Amino acid sequence: MQGLFFESDDGARVVIRAIVVLIGFWTAWRAGKAVADGWNNYPRAVVYTFLLAWAMQFLHHALFNGPMLSALYYGIDFVTLLVFSTAGFRSRRTNQMVNNYYWLYEKTSAFSWKDKH
Structure with a gap:
């Protein structure tokens, strides 16, 4: 199997793969x-x-000889990266709202805020 998941890798390729991820x-x-x-x-x-x-799909292709135009692996990459990008967006937006409008909002978690009452 190619792409993100390989059945046999030597040690150096595993390290490079981890760094790329x-x-x-x-x-x-x-x-x-x-x-x-x-x-x-x-x-x-x-x-x-x-x-x-x-x-990232191109890097998988160039470094690990993975498929360049695989919808399955592109979808896996996209969804996984979207989780991290959404977390970064929500984390920063929460801090912006709480710090810039401290009289209106308070932080409820790392990713959300609520109105102060």
Whole structure:
């Protein structure tokens, strides 16, 4: 099986694969935060994640000889990266709302806020 999941890898390829995955997750998180920092809407984060998933698909192809045009692996990449980008977006937007409008909102979790009463 090719793409994200391989049945046999040597040690160096496993390390490189782990580094590529971590870089992808970190980049998705930062893309979500960047969209929120610019006070842009969530759909822009989805578009950036779409492009990032394409770049990750290319890295899988270039580094590990994975398929370049596989809808299944692209979907796996996109959904996984979307989770991280959404988390980055919601985390940053929550901090923005709570810190900039402290008289209106209070933090309820790392990803949400509520009105002060």
